[in-house]
Amino acid sequence: MPKNGQTQQFDKAAFQAAVEKHLTTTYASTADTATARSWYLAMGKALAEISTGNLLATEKNLAEQKARSVNYLSLEFLIGRLTGNNLISMGLYENVADAMEEMGQNLTDLLEEERDPALGNGGLGRLAACFMDSLAAQEYPAVGYGLHYEYGLFRQSFVDGRQVEAPDAWRGLEGYPWEVLRPELNQEVSLYGHVEAYTDENGVECRRWVPGMTVEGVAWDLPIVGYDNKSVYPLRLWECRSNAPFSLSRFNDGDYVGAQYSALEAGNVTKVLYPNDNHEQGKALRLMQQYFHCACSVADILRRHEAAGNSIESLSELETIQLNDTHPTIAIPELMRILLDEYKLGWDKAWEISSKTFAYTNHTLLPEALETWSEALIQQMLPRHMEIIFEINHRFMKLVEQTWPGNNEVKRKLSIIQEGPQRMVRMANLCVVSTYAVNGVAALHSELVKRDLFPEFNELFPGRLTNVTNGVTPRRWIKYCNPGLSTLISEKVGDDWPANLEKIAGLEKFADDEAFQKRYMAVKKENKQRLADWVQENMGIELDTDAIFDIQIKRLHEYKRQHLNLLNILALYHRLLNDPTFDMHPRVFFFGAKAAPGYALAKDIIFAINKVAEKVNNDPRLGGKLKVVFIPDYRVSLAEILFPAADVSEQISTAGKEASGTGNMKFAMNGALTIGTMDGANVEMREEVGDENIFIFGLLVDEVLKLKQEGYDPYRYYHADSLLRAALDLLETDEFTPGNPGQLAAIRHNLLDGGDPYLVLADFADYVKTQEKIDAEYRDQKTWARKAILNTALMSKFSSDRSIRDYANNIWKLEPVSL
Ligand code: DL6
Secondary structure, X not given: OOOOOOOOOOOHHHHHHHHHHHHHHHOOOOOOOOOHHHHHHHHHHHHHHHHHHHHHHHHHHHHHHOOOEEEEEOOOEOOOOOHHHHHHHHOOHHXXXXXXXXXXXXXXXXXXXXXXXXXXXXXXXXXXXXXXXXXXXXXXXXXXXXXXXXXXXXXXXXXXXXXXXXXXXXXXXXXXXXXXXXXXXXXXXXXXXXXXXXXXXXXXXXXXXXXXXXXXXXXXXXXXXXXXXXXXXXXXXXXXXXXXXXXXXXXXXXXXXXXXXXXXXXXXXOOEOOOOOOOOOOXXXXXXXXXXXXXXXXXXXXXXXXHOOOOHHHHHHHEEEXXXXXXXXXXXXXXXXXXXXXXXXXXXXXXXXXXXXXXXXXXXXXXXXXXXXXXXXXXXXXXXXXXXXXHHHHHHHHHHHHHOOOOHHHHHHHOOEEOOOOOEEEHHHHHHXXXXXXXXXXXXXXXHHHHHHOHHHHHHOOOOEEEOOOOEOHHHHHHHOOHHHHHHHHHHHOOOHHXXXXXXXXXXXXXXXXXXXXXXXXXXXXXXXXXXXXXXXXHOOOOOOOOEEEEEEOOOOHHXXXXXXXXXHHXXXXXXXXXXXXXXXXXXXXXXXXXXXXXXHHHHHHHHHHHHHHHHOOOHHHOOOEEEEEOOOOOHHHHHHHHHXXXXXXXXXXXXXXXXXXXXXXXXXXXXXXXXXXXXXXXXXXXXXXXXXXXXXXXXXXXXXXXXXXXXXXXXXXXXXXXXXXXXXXXXXXXXXXXXXXXXXXXXXXXXXXXXXXXXXXXXXXHHHHHHHHHHHHOOHHHHHHHHHHHHHOOHHHEHHHHHHHHHHHHHOOOOOOO
């Protein structure tokens, strides 16, 4: 493992003593009897001692310096395993490997003992994790605020090809070694009750919330370790517990179990992560999670601000709060409530502070993902917040009236309150009205936010709507997950590229160097072998690493179009069996995807892919040319094996639907060539690598809109294209479900009779043609190597360090502060 400058003093003997101490005192084991898991836990605890010391030192330094900080509020942080990554950031990977070796333990094996903290669904949560890494690496003062879910994203297994979900107790029985309880930071959170008017001691008419119940927010910190520096920032995760765990009167009445009901109910709030990606369910418990998260986080921000001796009037000068999607929007009325009712600031002052403090990131245009909450529910759970939302809307409607006098249509459209049989609060509108910056996550997406989602807001608040293109951390997504490539890069451009990804452009001049091409492709081959070994060991499928490894890993969603990929596989299957003139380079199609448990069609697509896989992987007539592998329980630690092993990256969403994507960036950095639509960040990736080094196909955003306006008829494509017809018709037969015809028909039905909402059939022919082009180009390994190298070399824009600098310079106005 290449090593960055060691940032920590490392005393091997003291470290080994700490590991032994934890082995015995924390995990009740001895060196000769301990399991690998106990060794991993004890090692993690010993390392956490170092990071916790630095976390406290960083907190103190930032408070003393009165540094302006960003508070990143997100319901999801999909951090992945911390141990290996933290060792790299601390510069201790080799020292610890050596220390553990002396204790008879292999570090690589111990790292496998860590369960993924799966505290997120997909792109949005993983982005938050990359951003925390980049904030710490560049020492931009930050705190991440999230929830300490007892159960993370469900574990997925397949039973007869169908997804089965199981709870994910990510902390295990022993707890997570990196987390530190911070009881002095606990918060009390109110819920329910009513609002009352009263006259204060100065004779001023005031309003206050009289809550119906309170719960306790318990603070856990996970360390976000700065790469190659000493700063450690907290990822502060709130756990909900009852603060009235026991009702003595009920106990005395003999109701021992009932006496603990409140404890049981409060425990539900942070019990489980909602498993939806790009889809909102509107459940009361989810609103409670959101408010609990916001109440604890806002209170903690104010505590820090005041503890550092700052006045409330200076809040927006020293703190900014970034809302990761609308999920933490209720933080806005919460801060307003505190400023109005507790600090008694008066509306104008409170609004001035609040609206200069919050900024909001939009991650989706999909209507089903845009959050609305019923007014009645908010009224019941958070009555004072509902009043404040009404007041914000009332004042905003006056502004709309001034701008568009008498135009009720525009008022209806922009209002935070959506009228109807059940009045709803539109969280995105509340965000745009109440924040100083709103950003989309890729250039195309941000344009569509302005043009299609919020055009009038853009007119009302010029300059507020902006773009910050996403990025990914090169530490985890190159250096840690692809050590072979990292060594090669360091050899050519020096070893400081993980903190300065611009340096990677230095590889461009080696793209035509045959010796370098060979070494680059040898690394790719090793990575393919690592994946093939995993598949053999875990799934019993044998793979040929000379085949093209073609990978689509992301949440299962119709707009991401895993079924377009499936249709091409069916077309290949059909041609291999029916067209004697057809030839193809062997290819393995990999999938990894979880479907939201209630999303029937997504689950049908998983089932279909698994059934097709069963058949093609065992069909001798295909001569091993076609394999399909659906990796179960796709998660960050598996992504770390998959990205480095890919030849082809599937980024095939319907144009205009994928806000950005970040997997697309990870693949390209690791030398996979993209087959993709002009969607999300694919557009900017194409600009960086050039049209000849990426395989673009399909309809453009405006072509999609036009086709829909003209009246899209999927049958037109079905009748006109015999290959498409053959592929779709296979889904009606029992070819892949012997004896049970029609088991896969739901997909065909959705595409033909269900109107094909994501235009799979319209893009099919171009997709197939582009896949053929890939097949032909892969056969020329020199040209392929050149393109792959250029993809690695030209990806520096997509480092999350650049994204964070964009936020820091253009939105947050932050300066780095080193420890
Ligand atoms: O910005 C991170 C990520 C994007 O890369 C994906 O394109 C986008 O789909 C995802 N959005 C969501 C929205 N979810 N909700 N709610 O996950 O954000």
